[in-house]
Amino acid sequence: MLDHSITFTMRVFHAQRLKKSTYPLFLCVVLLLTLEEVVNKANALQMITQPNKTIVSFIGSNQTFSWNFVLTEEEKAKVLIVTFGHWSKEYSMVLGDHLVIFVHDSIANERVYKGNASIARRLNWVGDMARGFVAFQLTDVQARDSSDYGIRFRVDSFPPETEESGFTLSVQDPPSIPTRTPEPQDITIKIVEGDVLNITCRALMYGHSSVSWLKDKKLIENEDEKTLFLGNVSRSQAGEYICVSLSPYGNHSSPVTTVDVLYPPKIQTGDEQVLVELLRGHSMPLTCIASGNPSPVLSWHRQRDGISETFKNPWNSSSLVVTPINDTDFTSYTCIATNKMGSDQVTFILKEKADKPASESGTQDPGQTRMSGQGHSSLVMYIFVGAGVAVLAVSLVMAYVCWRKQRGNSKNCCTRGIERDGAERIPIGPQDEDTKTAESLQA
Numbered sequence: 001m002l003d004h005s006i007t008f009t010m011r012v013f014h015a016q017r018l019k020k021s022t023y024p025l026f027l028c029v030v031l032l033l034t035l036e037e038v039v040n041k042a043n044a045l046q047m048i049t050q051p052n053k054t055i056v057s058f059i060g061s062n063q064t065f066s067w068n069f070v071l072t073e074e075e076k077a078k079v080l081i082v083t084f085g086h087w088s089k090e091y092s093m094v095l096g097d098h099l100v101i102f103v104h105d106s107i108a109n110e111r112v113y114k115g116n117a118s119i120a121r122r123l124n125w126v127g128d129m130a131r132g133f134v135a136f137q138l139t140d141v142q143a144r145d146s147s148d149y150g151i152r153f154r155v156d157s158f159p160p161e162t163e164e165s166g167f168t169l170s171v172q173d174p175p176s177i178p179t180r181t182p183e184p185q186d187i188t189i190k191i192v193e194g195d196v197l198n199i200t201c202r203a204l205m206y207g208h209s210s211v212s213w214l215k216d217k218k219l220i221e222n223e224d225e226k227t228l229f230l231g232n233v234s235r236s237q238a239g240e241y242i243c244v245s246l247s248p249y250g251n252h253s254s255p256v257t258t259v260d261v262l263y264p265p266k267i268q269t270g271d272e273q274v275l276v277e278l279l280r281g282h283s284m285p286l287t288c289i290a291s292g293n294p295s296p297v298l299s300w301h302r303q304r305d306g307i308s309e310t311f312k313n314p315w316n317s318s319s320l321v322v323t324p325i326n327d328t329d330f331t332s333y334t335c336i337a338t339n340k341m342g343s344d345q346v347t348f349i350l351k352e353k354a355d356k357p358a359s360e361s362g363t364q365d366p367g368q369t370r371m372s373g374q375g376h377s378s379l380v381m382y383i384f385v386g387a388g389v390a391v392l393a394v395s396l397v398m399a400y401v402c403w404r405k406q407r408g409n410s411k412n413c414c415t416r417g418i419e420r421d422g423a424e425r426i427p428i429g430p431q432d433e434d435t436k437t438a439e440s441l442q443a
């Protein structure tokens with residue numbers, strides 16, 4: 001108000017002093033007055049809040065730019081034009097083609113005009129004039145949106161009132177979530193023995209990385225290809241493989257590739273058939289051990305009167321204790337090892353051993369000879385009997401020698417220890433021979 005009165009005084013002063021002088025000077029005063037009024041009215045349009053000078057936004061997100069302002073009642077009755085456009089830092093003003101224009105006219109009609117720049121299609125008016133809220137939302141922010149933007153408020157009075165401000169939009173990649181990155185995992189490759197296998201190096205590599213391979217933590221010599229080629233895979237190649245990439249920027253180890261070589265069962269008895277001789281009533285374990293991957297399942301089949309009974313055993317080693325009591329127990333016992341790769345089998349043919357002292361020790365395999373407790377006690381008995389006979393024989397010989405010495409004749413002596421086995425096991429060859437042996441033994 002003070003400003004106004006001073007201006008008025010000046011106006012009067014000028015009017016009085018220069019009325020008679022030149023018109024150009026009077027016009028000059030009128031211009032001064034007009035300029036002064038513009039300054040006064042501009043102070044009425046007030047921006048309360050505005051965006052930060054730099055706004056960081058992420059690609060793909062939506063970003064809203066907002067301002068709050070106040071208008072006088074007089075200004076509210078006028079046309080308000082809000083222009084969103086590129087900002088010139090040099091001139092501190094909105095420059096060039098507009099991106100979006102919002103117009104609020106004197107009868108409260110609102111219109112939005114979009115420019116034809118590509119960003120304009122994604123810029124929308126989201127303000128609310130009733131609350132003095134001016135806002136534009138930029139949807140699906142793109143990297144190329146990084147730029148300086150500004151806003152111009154214009155109240156269409158005479159003279160027009162304007163306010164401008166700018167900001168910088170900085171678009172960045174969205175922050176990555178570390179746990180999302182898929183880490184290479186340890187893997188197991190199952191491969192059938194004899195097949196071909198390529199193991200690919202899964203270590204992080206730079207352009208000029210060289211590669212080494214390790215099996216069970218030991219370096220494989222002369223292997224520097226990014227693919228390890230295993231032709232005709234053998235069971236000894238099963239193990240844990242790691243590849244290491246070597247480069248000046250760093251060495252990287254791959255996760256573990258476990259190679260599991262699958263092969264069919266093999267029973268650790270050289271022969272397909274084994275002949276076993278056992279005394280009636282004595283016990284003996286028939287042992288079956290099989291290799292194979294996956295670990296084979298063992299089963300026993302006993303041939304009795306043409307009917308086979310099955311005993312299953314989940315282990316790769318199995319013992320079946322046989323105690324033949326009557327004739328039907330002297331039959332064949334077959335061990336079958338099975339896994340998904342195939343099967344193997346061995347047949348034990350149980351024969352009755354004649355129940356008499358063994359005078360001749362035939363083709364005995366000491367490792368195969370087995371005896372039960374019962375057999376053992378009979379052996380002890382035989383040893384006692386044998387020792388007694390030997391002592392008697394020695395005494396007799398000594399007596400005889402003494403007698404012969406007295407008589408002056410030559411000496412003669414012969415003693416023999418008696419051995420006895422409860423059982424003996426004789427491995428035999430091909431099937432035809434086996435059958436013949438079995439028949440001859442039976443006879």
Ligand SMILES: *[C@@H]1O[C@H](CO)[C@@H](O)[C@H](O)[C@H]1NC(C)=O
Pocket residue numbers: 051052055056
């Ligand atoms: C402005 O900057 C301040 C601090 O720098 C921040 O807390 C605020 O969220 C920012 N506002 C906007 C709208 O980005």
Ligand SMILES: *[C@@H]1O[C@H](CO)[C@@H](O)[C@H](O)[C@H]1NC(C)=O
Pocket residue numbers: 060061062139140
């Ligand atoms: C962005 O806004 C659009 C429309 O308003 C919506 O469909 C979309 O889901 C929003 N995107 C994000 C990331 O908020």
Ligand SMILES: *[C@@H]1O[C@H](CO)[C@@H](O)[C@H](O)[C@H]1NC(C)=O
Pocket residue numbers: 116
């Ligand atoms: C935008 O549209 C106007 C007319 O509506 C046209 O004169 C101008 O060349 C266009 N600008 C671009 C960059 O397409």
Ligand SMILES: *[C@@H]1O[C@H](CO)[C@@H](O)[C@H](O)[C@H]1NC(C)=O
Pocket residue numbers: 196197198227229
């Ligand atoms: C293994 O790699 C060799 C080359 O190193 C290629 O000739 C062969 O076809 C590959 N075999 C398989 C089964 O991928």
Ligand SMILES: *[C@@H]1O[C@H](CO)[C@@H](O)[C@H](O)[C@H]1NC(C)=O
Pocket residue numbers: 194232234
């Ligand atoms: C694969 O290797 C085995 C010995 O490991 C050999 O007996 C067999 O002949 C080989 N097969 C081929 C096709 O080279």
Ligand SMILES: *[C@@H]1O[C@H](CO)[C@@H](O)[C@H](O)[C@H]1NC(C)=O
Pocket residue numbers: 246247248249250251
């Ligand atoms: C990579 O491994 C090689 C050979 O083992 C070694 O000489 C070199 O120092 C290693 N480099 C780094 C960066 O660890």
Ligand SMILES: *[C@@H]1O[C@H](CO)[C@@H](O)[C@H](O)[C@H]1NC(C)=O
Pocket residue numbers: 289290291292295316317
């Ligand atoms: C039997 O299986 C065990 C594990 O179940 C394994 O350690 C052993 O080597 C196998 N024996 C043979 C002969 O495959």
Ligand SMILES: *[C@@H]1O[C@H](CO)[C@@H](O)[C@H](O)[C@H]1NC(C)=O
Pocket residue numbers: 325326327328
């Ligand atoms: C043989 O002995 C078993 C018992 O071990 C018995 O069940 C069976 O009847 C006997 N068979 C004969 C023919 O005596």
